[in-house]
Amino acid sequence: MERKRACKHCHRLFIPVRNPQQQFCSRSKCQNVRKSTWRREKHKHDPDYRENQNQASKRWRKKNPGYWRHYRAAHPPYTEGNRYKQRQRNQVFYKGPEPPYPSKASQFANSDALTHKNSVKAGTYQLIPLSYGEVANSDALIVNISVIPRGYQQMGEVCKHTTL
Numbered sequence: 001m002e003r004k005r006a007c008k009h010c011h012r013l014f015i016p017v018r019n020p021q022q023q024f025c026s027r028s029k030c031q032n033v034r035k036s037t038w039r040r041e042k043h044k045h046d047p048d049y050r051e052n053q054n055q056a057s058k059r060w061r062k063k064n065p066g067y068w069r070h071y072r073a074a075h076p077p078y079t080e081g082n083r084y085k086q087r088q089r090n091q092v093f094y095k096g097p098e099p100p101y102p103s104k105a106s107q108f109a110n111s112d113a114l115t116h117k118n119s120v121k122a123g124t125y126q127l128i129p130l131s132y133g134e135v136a137n138s139d140a141l142i143v144n145i146s147v148i149p150r151g152y153q154q155m156g157e158v159c160k161h162t163t164l
Helices: 028-045 047-063 067-074 076-094 105-110
Strands: 123-127 141-145
Antiparallel strands (some): 123 141
16 A cells, blocks of 8 residues: 655645655645746756747747737736735835835836935945846956046046056
8 A cells, every 4th residue: 555645735645646756646736836846947957948938938929019018908906916016025125115116117117226315335346246136256346436426527638547
C-alpha cells in the first residue's frame, strides 16, 4: 500500500496516483499552483524558455494592438482596483508613504523627476544596477556627482579645465 503524503499547497493528505515524486494533490487549485510555480522557475532559470515566452508575448501584442487600452476602457472598476493595488505595492516597495506619483496614468512617465524631497547631494557614489530586485555589487561603478545650482551661468573658457 502506498504511503499518503501532504500536498505542498493545501497540506491535505493524498496518495500519489501516477508519479511517485508527486508533490501536489489532484485538486485543480493545487495543480494551478504547481503549474505556475513550474513556469516561474522555468522562466527564472532557462534563458531559452524566457526568450520564447518574450517572443510569444511580442507576437501577441503586435497581433492585438490596443487590446489592453480597450479592456481598461471597458472595465473601469477593474482599472481603478488595479491602480489601488499598485499604490499598495508602491507603499511596500518604498517602505513608507506613497511616492508622489500623479494620479493620472498619463503622467506616470514623470514620476522619477527630482523634487526638493529627493534631491541628490554632491559627492562620490557607487552606482549599482538592480537585477530582479537583487543588488549586484560586482557591477558597481564609482561616480562623482556635482550639483549645479539653478541659475548657474557658464563662465566661459576659464572654467573648462579640471584641476583633478
